[in-house]
Amino acid sequence: MKIEELKDLGFEMVSDGDGEIDHGYACDLLSEVMGKAKPDTVWLTVQSHINIIAVAAITGIRAIILCNDHKFDEETIQRAKKEKIALFKTALNTFEACGKIYQKGIR
Amino acid sequence: MESVDDLIRKIQPYFSELSVGDLMSSPVVTVREDQRINEAKELLRTRRISGLPVIDDGGRLKGIISIEDIIHALENNMLNSNVSEIMTKNVVCLTKDEKIMDAFKKFEMYGYGRFPVVDENKNVIGIVTKYDLMIALLAKLSVLYVHDARREQFVGVEIYRSIPKNVKIVREEFEFQIDYKDISMAGTGASELKKFLISKNFPPKFVKRVAIATYEAETNVVIHSNSTGRIKAYIEPEFVEVRVNDNGKGIENIDLAMKEGFSTAPDYVREYGFGAGMGLANMKRCADRMVILSSKGNGVFVEMHFWRHEDEN
Numbered sequence: 122m123k124i125e126e127l128k129d130l131g132f133e134m135v136s137d138g139d140g141e142i143d144h145g146y147a148c149d150l151l152s153e154v155m156g157k158a159k160p161d162t163v164w165l166t167v168q169s170h171i172n173i174i175a176v177a178a179i180t181g182i183r184a185i186i187l188c189n190d191h192k193f194d195e196e197t198i199q200r201a202k203k204e205k206i207a208l209f210k211t212a213l214n215t216f217e218a219c220g221k222i223y224q225k226g227i228r
Numbered sequence: 229m230e231s232v233d234d235l236i237r238k239i240q241p242y243f244s245e246l247s248v249g250d251l252m253s254s255p256v257v258t259v260r261e262d263q264r265i266n267e268a269k270e271l272l273r274t275r276r277i278s279g280l281p282v283i284d285d286g287g288r289l290k291g292i293i294s295i296e297d298i299i300h301a302l303e304n305n306m307l308n309s310n311v312s313e314i315m316t317k318n319v320v321c322l323t324k325d326e327k328i329m330d331a332f333k334k335f336e337m338y339g340y341g342r343f344p345v346v347d348e349n350k351n352v353i354g355i356v357t358k359y360d361l362m363i364a365l366l367a368k369l370s371v372l373y374v375h376d377a378r379r380e381q382f383v384g385v386e387i388y389r390s391i392p393k394n395v396k397i398v399r400e401e402f403e404f405q406i407d408y409k410d411i412s413m414a415g416t417g418a419s420e421l422k423k424f425l426i427s428k429n430f431p432p433k434f435v436k437r438v439a440i441a442t443y444e445a446e447t448n449v450v451i452h453s454n455s456t457g458r459i460k461a462y463i464e465p466e467f468v469e470v471r472v473n474d475n476g477k478g479i480e481n482i483d484l485a486m487k488e489g490f491s492t493a494p495d496y497v498r499e500y501g502f503g504a505g506m507g508l509a510n511m512k513r514c515a516d517r518m519v520i521l522s523s524k525g526n527g528v529f530v531e532m533h534f535w536r537h538e539d540e541n
């Protein structure tokens with residue numbers, strides 16, 4: 122799945138990124154994500170702090186969707202641009218957002 | 229400073245229930261009595277060990293050869309002679325059921341650095357070094373944790389770390405200072421190391437393993453240590469070693485800290501998603517060998533070894 126296709130699902134793009142998405146993962150505990158997320162993943166979380174970018178960069182996560190209407194810190198957005206990791210936000214909760222992506226065949 | 233022997237003597241009561249079989253290294257790298265000294269030298273060098281039991285065709289112990297013996301052979305131009313010419317022949321051995329206390333006594337009495345472990349037919353089944361004893365004792369005191377996937381998987385396999393002769397290994401280095409005061413910087417060192425390894429053409433899967441483990445060690449320094457720290461990495465074509473250390477408050481009980489889900493992370497960092505208590509478990513899973521040394525008030529020292537696996541190329 123292309124990163125832009127997340128827009129078609131109703132997620133609001135905060136900044137663009139590189140690559141394609143093959144997998145999805147949802148969790149708010151960083152070292153769980155670190156241990157379990159596959160490369161080329163879209164990650165759904167309520168964490169907006171800059172540390173999520175390091176986690177994404179190291180695991181190969183391509184896009185982050187911030188759920189529950191949380192806002193990204195400005196420095197998070199800047200770092201994401203530098204690392205070319207796409208950022209999205211949504212008012213949906215994590216469960217609802219996962220459902221939408223799951224329906225598109227992403228596992 | 230106390231000598232190793234003093235220390236060992238002091239702590240030996242902790243070991244009353246352990247026997248040699250519990251902590252010997254096995255299988256053992258050995259050399260045959262009719263091999264040349266030069267080959268023994270290469271074995272010591274490539275396996276990074278300091279002594280080799282010498283065996284006959286049937287695998288029975290005939291002697292032992294150490295780095296000192298090799299140095300003598302070098303001085304006397306004997307590298308092409310047979311191992312049997314310079315080996316020590318009357319070897320003091322251990323058996324696997326012998327109590328560690330008795331092993332301690334032998335180390336003390338004979339002053340050797342290593343003892344082969346043999347079965348009733350004199351076949352070599354393991355080896356115990358002073359270093360093994362130290363490790364076992366520190367682990368027993370929960371100031372040291374060792375995880376070694378290599379022991380099961382790699383040692384004893386002939387191609388394991390077989391470095392071609394005469395190829396000089398260039399060790400490259402990476403260094404990063406960890407800023408513990410700025411939590412937003414946590415993971416920067418691991419990201420830098422990742423880029424460095426990619427630039428050296430290590431395969432992505434391998435790099436990810438190294439980067440995840442380094443990230444976890446780095447964030448632990450930032451979140452828990454309350455002190456500055458340093459990441460150091462050495463690279464060889466097939467191998468990366470990463471050391472992360474700090475001078476902070478240290479870990480009181482390493483066995484407990486290793487448990488998945490155990491965390492002393494303060495609330496304010498938990499809000500950011502730290503504190504699942506999964507960091508050390510992730511490091512253990514990613515590294516082929518990991519050693520953690522720490523005690524309360526003395527900082528934490530982590531050393532991790534990564535070998536390139538076949539499916540990572």
Ligand SMILES: Nc1ncnc2c1ncn2[C@@H]1O[C@H](COP(=O)(O)OP(=O)(O)OP(=O)(O)O)[C@@H](O)[C@H]1O
Pocket residue numbers: 151152153444448449451452453474476477478479485486490491492493501502503504505506507508509527528
């Ligand atoms: N460098 C360190 N200095 C002091 N204590 C440490 C250090 N590293 C780890 N610890 C101790 O070990 C515990 C477990 O560490 P681990 O990395 O597994 O989990 P965590 O850091 O608490 O949570 P997570 O890594 O999942 O975010 C920590 O909570 C802390 O008590």
Ligand SMILES: [Mg+2]
Pocket residue numbers: 152444447448503506507508
């Ligand atoms: Mg941790």
